[in-house]
Amino acid sequence: MTTKLGALLMAALLALYLALVGWRAVQFIGTGEPVAIVMGVALLVLPLIAVWAIWRELAFGIRSQRLVQRLETEGGLDLELPVRESGRVDKSAAQAEFARFAAEAEAEPESWRAWLRLGLAYDAAGDRRRARHAVRRAIELDRASR
Structure with a gap:
């Protein structure tokens, strides 16, 4: 559960970051200066790429978790591996x-x-x-x- 809470917290921080960076990008573009416009466009595009990458990872995690749960429900999750004293798999x-x-x-x-x-x-x-x-x-x- 703490992993999901951490992911939600990171998503909320990302949304705040995107809002602030987006506002700054609009300000840069609004100056009319060529260098500022390029910086503003970069500030809009790069976070969108980051959002896409994060969404892709979250979707992978959700889909894989669903498959693991389905396999466990079917009784096909037979990975009984010995663990060390630390709790990690040997x-x-x-x-x-x-x-x-x-x-x-x-x-x-x-x-x-x-x-x-x-x-x-x-x-x-x-x-x-x-x-x-x-x-x-x-x-x-x-x-x-x-």
Whole structure:
């Protein structure tokens, strides 16, 4: 719950930032000076790119969380990996189990469930880049199946 609260707080701060920067951009453009106009346009465009990137990340988080919840409801979330005393997953154990999830995704390349489990295994093993790629693939497959 604290993660969602943090995301909402950051979104509110971003909205405030956009309002203030937008106002400053309008002021720059209103001067009529060529350099100020360029700065004003940049102040309008760059935050919009940031908003797009943040929206994309939030949408990824929401969609992946929904898939994890669906898989858990179906009873297909069988990632029982040993944890260390710190509470973190033992990476060597995760890597040992990883082969099973990779083989499952290879055997069923059109199964979003297999790709999601593979992504969760990558994440447990500490490979965030591949985890995101596998989860994105799971999201695409789920969308295509609907």
